[in-house]
Amino acid sequence: MPAGAVPAALGANWTGTGVEFALFSAHAEAVELCLFDEDAPAERARVPLERTGDTWHARLEGVGPGQLYGYRVHGPYEPLAGHRFNPNKLLLDPHARLLSGAIRWDDATYGFLPDAEEADLSFSESDSAPFMPRCVVVDPAFDWRGDAPPRRPWSETLIYEAHVRGLTRLHPGIPPELRGTYEALGHPAIVAHLQRLGVTAIELLPIHAFADDRFLVQRGLTNYWGYSSLGFFAPEARYLGPAGLPGLKEAVRVLHRAGIEVILDVVYNHTAELEETGPTLSFRGIDNAVYYKPAPGDPRRTFNCTGCGNSLDLSRPAVVRHVLDSLRLWVEEYHVDGFRFDLASTLARNPYDFDPECPFFAQLAADPVLGRVKLIAEPWDIGEGGYRLGGFPPGWGEWNDLFRDPVRRFWRGEEGQVPGLVRAIAGSREIFEPSGRGPCASVNYVASHDGYTLADLVAYERRHNWANGEENRDGHGHNHSWNCGVEGPTDDPAVRALRARQKRNLLATAMLAQGVPMLLMGDELSRSQGGNNNAYCQDNPTAWLDWERGAEEDPALPDFVAYLADIRRSHAALRRTGFLYGIPDPGTGLKDVHWLKPDGGEIAAGEWQDEHRRALGMVLGSDAPDGRMLFALLNSGDAAIRFAVPGLGAAGWAPLLDTGIPTGRPDAPERTCQAGGTFIVEPRSVILFRGIKQTG
Structure with missing residues (x-):
């Protein structure tokens, strides 16, 4: 590339002889690329970037994979106008392909003085570099050895929702050094288990780089689920095994060879920077006024329809481009087969109301790469008008809580549940037909990561979330669960037998219904979280799958699930593409x-x-x-x-x-x-x- 030419892609892209660095910012006045040596608290060099339009760029020869870097961005610090530039803060490249290290929470990571009056209007001169992770230049090359996506039709899909660490951390057949890593996903023991169950797609909880929130670290906890994104292009480094990034690609290749698709749960609705009183880690310091949706009529505040402090503004072309670039990278470089979008209603707010013809949906459908992968919405957020089940475009699947809740209520014995149950079993025609979709638009589940496990659904009527440090106030209060007569563990054989039958009733209803069934990791092994229905911060045995205990608790249950999958696979009447x-x-x-x-x-x-x-x-x-x-x-x-x-x-x-x-x-x-x-x-x-x- 000629000196001064604008790189074709944002981020840090290795050319074979050097690296092209490029960063978007519409309102910045200057940008400095900071280069770091390993374990150095401060940068060894700052390189001013050239501006072409809204792209800031430079090409450095002799720099290669492994180089650590970050940015300092200069511009107006005018919170009342939505601008929060502060060059004292080291910023993560939103397009970084890998992050090294974790945030060491300190007041210096905030762009203002946290103890000042009207704090977010103040200005911090403390350098955050000693407390920040570093971006890493990577070589994306990998020999896929003829890998091809399975491309399972929706009508033949059985999804297994899982967590990388939780699924593999305690498996006795996986070498200790691989447990809890991407590489473990492709281990023969995991692949064989998924095949035994009849699973055709594994849906992974977030593996984008994410932060452990400061309030969790202060409690001695971590963000286990990963719904606190730091970057949308980088795999979370804590799951890397001995092989590094290639280990994730190899796991995808092995799963594909077994006929299993890989779907990622992605969080493009908000980031780890929280509300306007949150830290300055990346987007906020690069161009807050573009990336984050402001509160109506108040650029100082962030619009919060996610419950997480901020909302990315996908009514802006630059943000739509950013998200599409990220999705495309995961398909092209990691060969993933689809995405489940967390709080997907936020992505369609144009600017504030849900718009089924929003720019993001339109460009996603027209994209030659992304138009052929599976797209699944969590069809709600917490903002006004955010519940949009049935409101997504043709081609999308949606998590269907109007399957989950009537099925739970029917089997717990509530009266008046047959009409809702029948609508759910029949594929929710009333919900999905108006958008021109069939029953496969309905992703049917009775348990997911968010709430009780299947075993806890039949063993607890009250949440038991004390370990989360929020005085048991977090998590859903209305779960439509039934403890079968005893709260929690019991040796009563009658209660245990009833619970075993209830688990099978719930599973059978999901697998015999029209639509796309989804299983939660470990439900086939009676995984319990001790009644914790919000284990987002429990990176420990509470949320990990105990393979040995599960096999002892209900040893025939995996065979039951596998048999259900076989029945479904063998009968076209259960896999219709048109409604009843x-x-x-x-x-x-x-x-x-x-x-x-x-x-x-x-x-x-x-x-x-x-x-x-x-x-x-x-x-x-x-x-x-x-x-x-x-x-x-x-x-x-x-x-x-x-x-x-x-x-x-x-x-x-x-x-x-x-x-x-x-x-x-x-x-x-x-x-x-x-x-x-x-x-x-x-x-x-x-x-x-x-x-x-x-x-x-």
């Missing part, structure tokens, strides 16, 4: 779904509001391309119910699944229920039959 309408076929008179009462009759329009209904039957698959029909019975009541066995195109029905059996496999699968007969469904059970075709 319940309209009779003109030729056969059969419907794509029949909702049945215990007497065998269909539930009529006026009967859905029966508050006391706790059981129903479902027949589907008469129109399935593989001709395989299914008959499901669900009973959340305390008493057994006798169901009339329907015909509806089948000569009879053979048992396929029983949640009262540890493995789910019926003891006598050859036993057939003849049409016109009856079948007794035990309390709190799911029974599934396969249809036997009529002959003649």
Whole structure:
């Protein structure tokens, strides 16, 4: 590149003989590149950058991978106008590919004097460099050896939500030096476990570089979940193993070879710099007025619809470009297959209200790289109008809390839950059809990282979050959970048996529903967090998966989950791309779904509001391309119910699944229920039959 030419990409890009440095700032007056030696508290050199438009840049020959650097940015310190430049603060490159070290919290990391009156209007002259991480120049080269993305259709997808460290930290089959690292994700023990379960995609909690918030460090805790981003281009360094960055790429390659996609949970809605009284670490000192959305009519304050102090302003082209560049890097350089967007409603606020035609959505859909990966929204934030389930564009999936909550409430035995349960099982047509999407837009789950684990969902009715240091005030207060009669651990065999059945009922409902099922890490091994439903700061055995204890707690549960996945994979009726309408076929008179009462009759329009209904039957698959029909019975009541066995195109029905059996496999699968007969469904059970075709 000729001297003075603008680099093609922002960040620090190694050319083979030197490094091109480039930084965006629209309002800066000068930018200095700071070069550091290992472990040095202060920079050994400052290099002034040249400005072309809003890009500040320089090319340094003889500099290469491993070079540590940061920036100092000069400009107006005018908080009332939204400008918070302070060259006394060492700033992280928003495009850095790797960070070295952690923040050592000190008042010097703030652009103002924290103890001053109207503190954020004051100006700090303390140098933050001794307390800041360093950016690292990296060589992105890697031999992918013919890697190709699995490109699983949504209809064939089973997601497993996991944490890099939590999944692998205690696995006895993984070498100690690899446990808790990216490399462990590709270890044969992890891959084999995922394959055994039938998982087709692993969704990783945030691996973008993130901060341990100051208030957590003061409590002796860490930001375990990682929802406090420092940079969107750098993998979190605490998960690096002996192989470094290539270890993450190798893990992706190995998972792909096993047919498993990799989805990243990404946090583009806010950063670790918090509100206007937060630290100056990167974006705030580079161009606060561009990167952060100001409060309406008050540039001094940050608009906070995330609950985390600030909101990135994706109504601005430069910020949209930044996020798209980050997403593209993860697809092109790390070969990831998709993204789950945390508090995704924030990304579509244009400028303050949710706009389904916002610039970010439009450019994302049109991007030739990003337009072909999986996109999943957490379809809400905490701001006004932020709950937007069903409001995302075609091609997106969405976490569906209107699946989670009715299913939980039905199985805990609440009355009046059948209508919501049926809507959820049928793919939430009322929610997703208006946007032109099918049932695969619904990501169905009963447990996720945010809340109780599956085991705790059936063992606790009250949160037990004292270890978080917030006097048990944090976390959800309404979880629709049921402890089955005893709060927490118990040796009572009846309670333990009921909990085992309830876990299977919840899992079966998620796996037999239309849409895309998602499992939480360790639910197949009865992982418990001791009733902590907000373990975001518990980087310890509370949140790690104890593989050995899990295997002892309910040894047949992994086989049950694997069997559910096999049933789903084997029956096209469970993996529809179009909604169920319940309209009779003109030729056969059969419907794509029949909702049945215990007497065998269909539930009529006026009967859905029966508050006391706790059981129903479902027949589907008469129109399935593989001709395989299914008959499901669900009973959340305390008493057994006798169901009339329907015909509806089948000569009879053979048992396929029983949640009262540890493995789910019926003891006598050859036993057939003849049409016109009856079948007794035990309390709190799911029974599934396969249809036997009529002959003649």
